[in-house]
Amino acid sequence: SQTIHQWPATLVQPVGSPLSLECTVEGTSNPNLYWYRQAAGRGLQLLFYSVGIGQISSEVPQNLSASRPQDRQFILSSKKLLLSDSGFYLCAWRESILGEQYFGPGTRLTVT
């Protein structure tokens, strides 16, 4: 069966510091991978998605970037965090464009 991992679970970082969040998927090959952000009490906003190694599409201009160095690894990064980057970050995957999409447990980021 497939499993998706995210770490860390929680993170408190000062403004201006770098960020690296990691997501890995097990039990599948060549998944579509996604990064979402959820603000408190809000829906999900798609940040990035990837259909293959090195292929990244950005949905929203922002202070963040994403990379996919391996087939089942997706990384969300920032060189300098802003207060507005605080939120709940969720990684997701699915095998095909029209299939079920599954989410990881999320990372709670607080920028102070």
Added chain:
Amino acid sequence: SQQGEEDPQALSIQEGENATMNCSYKTSINNLQWYRQNSGRGLVHLILIRSNEREKHSGRLRVTLDTSKKSSSLLITASRAADTASYFCATDEGANNLFFGTGTRLTVIP
């Protein structure tokens, strides 16, 4: 782009009662997916219903889809305290993205 909108925003019921949540959207879709999110946790996939389907069941969950009205409903029968969570619908237009609403917050009172 378009986004699903859930209704009501919040719902409070007694344990054992049924809970119905609705989702409306604006454009044609390939499928619609329902998710549950417990406070501070990730989203759990509940059901996917395709545009050519009208109803699907999974345990105590029943989902309907009316493409002519661009709406879907999620029914939870015989609710339990453990069903307390936020429920989201997500529409899939086939553009490699799901569009999420802001969710319905369900509280089941023991």
